[in-house]
Amino acid sequence: MTYSIVARDPGSGELAVAVASCVLAVGRAVPYALCGVGAVATQSQTRRGYGPRGLARLATGQRPDVTLTELLGADTDPSVRQVAMLAADGTVAVHTGVDCLAVAGHLTGDGWAVQGNMLANAEVLPAMANAMTMNAPTGPGSAKLAERLLAALQAGERAGGDLRGRQSAALLVVSANRGAEPWDEISLDLRVDDSRDPLSELNRLLLLQRAYENSDSATLALLGPAGPRDVYAMMEAARRGDLRSARTAFAQLRQRPGWEEWLRGGQFTHLAALLED
Known part of the structure; x- marks a missing residue:
């Protein structure tokens, strides 16, 4: 009823889980990861305890x-479970119970595993595995881990995906740093709980995530929330050197009730000073 990937990036050491399914809010139950420790996907007749209990054991070095x-x-009742576990060093272990609904199975590679049950056909997992192999990191500029996993999910969907259709998807990436406060080491946590095209929506969210990370005002002016979108358009005009348009936008934004303080603080402080010169 679900197909997923667990994977490690050999360069950064990041760990990740990605999943898609025709159930509501699959991200609430299947993906688990802990920075510098490991990642788990627990599915089929999902028993969530495999996530936290598995990570606790991996944290001891097991x-x-x-x-x-x-x-x-x-x-x-292990025969109805499907579980994939990935350690921080990239080693994996996967179980597909004999009573998981067909088509069910798993494939593993260098630092990753793909698994699924109640799939539309036997080509879904090979398509995902091929995407992971084809997008393997080869040096600077290689696809980031999140993009690799999303590409694998998309390949699985093109091959048929979940037998019942599609509804939700999730993508979780954590840092290789095993710190005292692991909640601060979550690189990415995106969920689409209910959509007719969850992977397209997950892709949009990933584009937004990268735009925020890179201060990509051009993308945020197109894809950002309706309210702040005008702010990002102002920032993009300033970045291009079009100060006239930026100043006009700044003046208009200041007229919005409550926006004056926001525009003069934080990330906008220096820009506000420039636009008032």
């Missing part, structure tokens, strides 16, 4: 295969 074997041994 291997994914040992961890998965232990947790399956404590499960009263």
